[in-house]
Amino acid sequence: MRFRRVVLENFKCYADADLTLDPGVTVVHGVNGSGKSSLLEACFFALYGHRALDANLDEVVTTGADEATVELWFAHGGADYHVERRVKLRGGGATNDKCVLETPEGPIEGVKDVRAYVTDLLRMDTDAFVNCAYVRQGEVNKLINADPSTRQDMIDDLLQLGTLEEYRERASDARVGVKRVRDGRREVLRDVESQIEEKEDRDLHERLNGLKGDLSEVSAEIDDLEAQRETAVETRDQAREIIENHEARREEIAELADDIEELESEIASAEQEREEAAERVSELTTAAEEHREAARDAARTAVDTAQEDDDPDIRVDVTPGNPDPASLDAAVAELEARIEDVDDRIQERLLEKQEHASDAETARERAGELTTEAEAKREQADELESELEAARETVAEQRERIDDLDERIDDLRAVFDDAPCDPDGADALVERRRERVAEARERVTSLEGDLQHARERVAEAEELLAEGKCPECGQAVEDSPHVERVDEDRERVADLEDELAAARETVAEREDALDAAETLAERADELEQVRSDRESARELLTEREQGLDDDEERIDDLRERAAELADEAEAKREAAATADERAEAAKAAIGELNGEKATLKQRRTRLEEAADALDEAADLENEVERLRERRESLASENDLRRDSLAEKRDRKTELEAEFDEERVEHAEDELERAEQYIEQVDGRLADLRERRDDLQGAIGATENEIEALEELRERRGDLAATVENLDSLYEEAEQLESMYADLRAELRQQNVEKLERLLNETFDLVYTNDAYSHIELDGSYELTVFQKDDEPLEPEQLSGGERALFNLSLRCAIYRLLAEGIEGTAPMPPLILDEPTVFLDSGHVSKLVDLVESMRELGVEQILVVSHDEELVGAADDLVRVEKDPTSNRSRVERTNAVEAGALESQVAEGDD
Known part of the structure; x- marks a missing residue:
């Protein structure tokens, strides 16, 4: 397995990064804190998700961003894969917004499914990947520092022996x-x-036989009693039938008696109603005649009034007898038509009055508006005259300002006469000098780290010498050997101090040059601004000079317009007076029409009263006819009731003769x-x-x-x-x-023997001291180092550098054991070493380079080393440089040819202009 490419967006200190990783040894180089480890941590996160992080999920998102994206392309077992993860901040926390793994069989989606697929594909979960292939920063001693039980579980899981333990437990x-x-x-x-x-x-069968005998006897007795009960039921039902029949006759007799009484009462009530109806007919006949007389009186009054007013349009027949309803209706219709005609003439006069009144009001309002507008024109002309005078003064001041700006431009141009650039090149000069300052500061940071490391080595060596121990191996010896090595370290400290002082002087010089360049940039910006101000001033002056003549012409126009508006206002006042006179004339005509309308309404009311009286008389006569018909109907109904009464009396007599009391009692x-x-x-x-x-x-x-x-x-x-x-x-x-x-x-014993052999081979390769003979590994993975005199040592007794090499050897031996044991069926992931030189001096670092070379020769397809140490650059096939912008605090990556990298480092040390 190997990584092909990793792409980051807003991941930790990276705003964006796109890095291709080739087979062989790739060294990720840069100063401490530049973001080297975050680059490979992103690859680990892409494979296993949040379980690969030492921090919370929201900490992977760059400060100020809302989401982070990581994409990783990798090859495994001859197939290509691509995984993409996106983390989004929501509501103060981070969530997995996207997680997709593209495989030859199709896409896998979801955090859990992707992690499970990767674990199955690599045959490693997160812990196994870290314990085998990924030596994380600060965890080089993880296996040695672990307690025996934990170390045994960790190695067993890597060698797939944990599965056997799982099977045993099952x-x-x-x-x-x-x-x-x-x-x-x-x-x-x-x-x-x-x-x-x-x-x-309990003898269940004998008990069953006795119960069945008892059941037979009880069943026979029940059958006899049920037959006798059936006979008694028949007798009871016959008696009930006789009693029910006689009860029905008794009820019918009672019902007939009630019916007879009811019919007699209904006949008497109907006769009473006939008598009352006769009396009502007489009353209604009298009332109808009274209403007809009232109708004749009302009609005669309306006709007499019209004749007195000499109005021939009212014609009603009031000869002896009833008034003619048709002539009444025709007269009412004629009056309503005349009233409507008067209403129309009144409405016309009202409209005429309103129109003249509105014209008068409009003319007065317009006269007021014209007067106000004329006054406003006069005031506006006065204001323009004042402003014209002020504008002439402003033009004079503007000409003086243009002269001042011309003098300032000449002064700023003179600043660049002896400068290393013209005004247009000032920003580029600032950028070049800012980059040189950053390079010098980076050199100081690197030297400070190297100096700190060298001082610690000298302090450790002096402490061991004071105790009479070897400064390299830490063992007690006589006469304090290897003193010359301590002197070399002291000289290295002195050289680094001199280099650091020179580098700091370079920083100061370049910062001064940067300040001068920034001052030139400020003058260039000011020159550009003054030029712009002069151009704007000239344009404004031209505009204001043109506006003076326009203002004079406009003042004359305003005064002429004010006079015209005053004349128009006087004409509107005269028109308003004429409209008022016409409105008063229309008002007088409306009064005369209202009097005519009142007279017509009075006559119509008298005729309507006559018509209403005739209608009421007709209604009363209709009611008389209805009552007469009701009397005849009641007489017919009583005849029918008398026939029914005779029949019910005959039936009651018949039922009373058939009733037998003795039979009912029996x-x-x-x-x-x-x-x-x-x-x-x-x-x-x-x-x-x-x-x-x-x-x-x-x-x-x-x-x-x-x-x-x-x-x-x-x-x-x-x-x-x-x-x-x-x-x-x-x-x-x-x-x-x-x-x-x-x-x-x-199997553990077999793996222990092979792992012990590989561990000794690897440790011999990276450690040249002849103080140790070999390393033994027991069945519980307990490690023991033997000196040349066969004296055993615990790994904790080794020096810091020796322990680091020992642990790196153990991790590489485990990696080799897994690779050889699997025999290609599941290719191993890249071997990743994150800051493996933390506890190593320069001599041990060179052996680490040998270890890396040996792993590559053994067939490890891809080795990724993260380090700020310059000595590891020589072991790289590809060099990836990581730098952090001190202004934005964002890191960027750049691939560099490993051969060219050495030359680049020397250039940084020398410095430039």
């Missing part, structure tokens, strides 16, 4: 489970045998005796039936117990067979558990 769980089930079945078997013994002691006696007997028999039958039900229940229960006994005997046989099978299964699970334990121990 077999153990199965054995315990089988035992639990078997013990339970044995207990159930003992319980079933106890139940069988109890039932066999039937009542029979009914009473039959009901008493049935009541007695029902009580006895209820007791017998309850007894029969009890016997049937007891028989059913006994039969169920016999059936249950047979089932218990059958179940006893099944349980005995099950217990026997569980005994056999328990033995098989016990054997399987033992087999997995033995197999794990055997």
Whole structure:
């Protein structure tokens, strides 16, 4: 497996980054804090998600951004894969907004599914990846510092032995489970045998026979009683029928008596209503005649009034007799038409009055507006005259300002006469000098780190010398050897101090040059601004000079317009007076028309009263006719009621003759005796039936117990067979558990022997001190280092640099063991070393380079090393430089040819202009 490409957007300190990773050794180089480790942590995060992080998920999003995206392309087993993860900030927290893995079989979506697929593909979960392929910064000693149990689990999981332990635990769980089930079945078997013994002691078959005999006797008695009860029921029903028939006749006689009484009452009521109707007819006839007389009087009054006013249009026939309704209606219609005509003439005069009044008001308002507008024009002309004078003064001031700006432009141009650039090149000069300052500061930061490391080595060596120990291996020796190596370290400290002082002087010089360039840039900006101000001033001056003549012409126009508006206002006042006179004339005409309308309405009212009186008389006459018809109808209804009354009296007499009281009394006696007997028999039958039900229940229960006994005997046989099978299964699970334990121990021993060999080979390669003979690894992965005199040492007794090399050797040996054991069926991921030189001096760093080279020769397809140490650059096939912008605090990556990188470092050390 190898990484092909990684693309970042707003991930930690990277705003954006796009890096292609080739096979071989790639060194990610840069100063401390530049973001080197974050680059490879992004690859780890792309594979396993948030479990690959040491921080919270929201910390991967760049400060100030809303979301972060990581994309990783990698090859594995001859196939290509692409994974994309996007984290978005919502509501103060971070969530996985997108997680997609493109595979040859199709896309995988979702955080859990992608992590599960990657774990299965690489045969490594997050912990296994870190323990095998990814030596993270500060965790080089992780395996050695772990307690024995944890270290054993970690290495077993890497070598796939944890699966065997899992199988052994499953077999153990199965054995315990089988035992639990078997013990339970044995207990159930003992319980079933106890139940069988109890039932066999109760002699269930003999009890069943006795119950069936008792049931037969009770059933026979029930049959006899039910036959006798049926005869009693027949007698009771016959008696009830006789009683019910006589009761029906008695009820019919009572109903006929009620009907007869009701008919007699209805006949009397109808006769009373006929008499009242006759009286009402007489009253209504008199009232109708009175209304007709009133109609004649009202019509005659309307005609007389019209004749007095010499109005020939009112014509009504009021000859002796009733007034003619048709002539009344025609006269009312004629009056309504004349009233409508008067209304129309009134409306015309109203409109005429309103129109003249409106014209007058409009003319007065317009006269006022014209007067106001004329005054405003005069005031505007006065204001323009004042402004014109002020504008002439402003033009003079503007000419003086243009002269001042010309002098300032000449002064600013003179600044660039001896400058290293013209005004247009000032910004470019600032940028170049700012880059040189950043390069010088980066050099100071690198030297400060190297100087700190060198001082720590000298302090550690001096402490060991003071204790009489070797400054390289830390062992107690005589005469304090290797003093010359300590002197070299001291000289290295002095050289670094001199280099650091020179680098700081370079920073100061370049900062001064940068200040001068920034001053020139400020003068260039000012020159551009002054030029712009002069151009604007010239344009404004031209505009204002042109406006002076326009203002004079406009003042004359305003005064002329004011005079015209005053004349128009006077004409509008005269028109308003004429319109007022016409409105008063229309008002007088409206008064005369209203008087004519009132007279016409009075005559129409008298004629309408006559018509209403005639209508009321007609209604009364109709009511008289209706009452006469009602009297005739009541007489016919009474004739029918009298016929029905005679029939009901005859039927009542007939029913009273048929009624037999003695037969009813005999039937009542029979009914009473039959009901008493049935009541007695029902009580006895209820007791017998309850007894029969009890016997049937007891028989059913006994039969169920016999059936249950047979089932218990059958179940006893099944349980005995099950217990026997569980005994056999328990033995098989016990054997399987033992087999997995033995197999794990055997495989672990084989892996321990091979891992011990690879560890010694790797440690011999990177460690040249002849103080140690070999390393032993026991079955629990306990590590022991042996000196040349076979004296054992714990790994914790080694020096810091030796422990670092020892741990790196162990991690590489484990990686080699997995690669050789898998034999290509699951290619190993890239070997990643993140800041492996933290505890190493320059001599040990060179051995780390040898270790990297040896791993590449052993066939590791891709090795990624993160370091700020310059010595590792030589081991790189590709060099990736990481830099951080101090202004934006954002990192960027740049691939550099490894050969060219050395030249670049020397240029940085020398400095430039």
